[in-house]
Amino acid sequence: MGGNGMILSDLTDARILTTLRGTGSFAGTARALRLPTTTVSRRIAKMEERAGLRLFERSTRQVCITEAGEVAADHAAQMLQEAEAAELSIDHLRGAPAGRVALSTPVIFGQALLASVASGFLQAYPDCTLEIDLSDRHVDLIEERFDVVIRVGPPENDEIIVKPLGVVYANLYRAADLPAPEDPASLAKLPIGVLHAGFGPSPTLQLTSAQGRDTTLRVSPALVTMNPWLLREAALNSEMVVVLPDIVAAPAVEEGRLHRVLPDWHARRAPVHLAFTSRRLMRPAVRAFVDYAFEAIPPKLKA
CATH class of the missing domain: 1.10.10.10 (Winged helix-like DNA-binding domain superfamily/Winged helix DNA-binding domain)
Incomplete structure (x- = not known):
């Protein structure tokens, strides 16, 4: 051999x-x-x-x-x-976790939430380092040598261990000094900004009520983009109603610059999971990050 x-x-x-x-x-x-x-x-x-x-x-x-x-x-x-x-x-x-933790996460989720999670983890474990890959592709946890992967959407069948972190929502928002539409049908009369990679010839917006009832609206979007921060700025500087992930809208809502409209309806809902390998041979630094993520991320999803 x-x-x-x-x-x-x-x-x-x-x-x-x-x-x-x-x-x-x-x-x-x-x-x-x-x-x-x-x-x-x-x-x-x-x-x-x-x-x-x-x-x-x-x-x-x-x-x-x-x-x-x-x-x-x-x-x-x-x-x-x-x-x-x-x-x-x-x-x-050693007495404390140390070394590199390689993490992959979807782009929007990582940009919106991971700055505070990463800084908090590194402050708690100063001997650790984080290497964060922001990517919307489905990375292979083992083949690409990632320690931890955050998934947004239904869990895949090929993960080692998948644990739920919570749910992310996208909802409708408008500048706080502008009136809210009275019902979903009235959105047809307003300029709309949507979080989407592109539309066909007959674009639609699907909303789901708090009771689980779906409604599909024909819309003529004024702005279509996969950049939620661009949508947020458009809403703040125009009369547009935009679809935004709550985790992106939250700072402007807290500052009183945006308000959620049609609060009985949401535009998207997706579960968030943490995927990692067996804890049996998991390095202390990785175990520390997994434990920290389970404490730090769920409250931010509920905010």
Whole structure:
């Protein structure tokens, strides 16, 4: 073999290899580790490519580990034991979380909320550093080596662990010195700004009542953009009614410059989740951020 140290690229490889030796099943390994089966298969194939040998023999009925696989799996088990021992030793010596935490979050959520969360975390844990990626794409938690990912929207099926943080809403806002529309139908007579990536030939605005009733309105938007801060400024400087995430509108509402209109209706609702890997081998800095996020973020979503 080309050297065991090169076969296993990280601890995820080690966990997959040792678990597959025990289960003898790609699907069973995926379930045990809460990984997509495709990830397990792809990782094993890459390990075999680096080894230059089969680590497992596959048939339609079973998966059997080879002699080379046994050697690699023994090494993987030793890696996991050493990693866990190192974490415990470092925790004892350090006494406090330290090191880098890599986080990915959607752009609007990150820009609106994470400044205060990040500064509060770094003040509480001065030996930690945060590396924050603002991206609306669906990042791969394992393949791209993120410690924590914030998701806005329904949870995906391929996460390791997903825990709810709360719900974000987008609602209708207007400058505080302008009258509020009386009902959804009256929005057709007003200039509208919408948070959207673009509309077809017949743009519509869907609203949901507090009782869960939906209504769809034909509108002629004066402004269409995915930048909520641009919409907020437009509302403050015109007669426009705009769709804004509450977390973006909140500062102007608190200052008395904006007010929410049609408060019995909201324009969007999306759950927010925190995704991360198993706490078993989680570094202290990552565990500290996860715990801090669960304390700091939910109150901001309710504000």
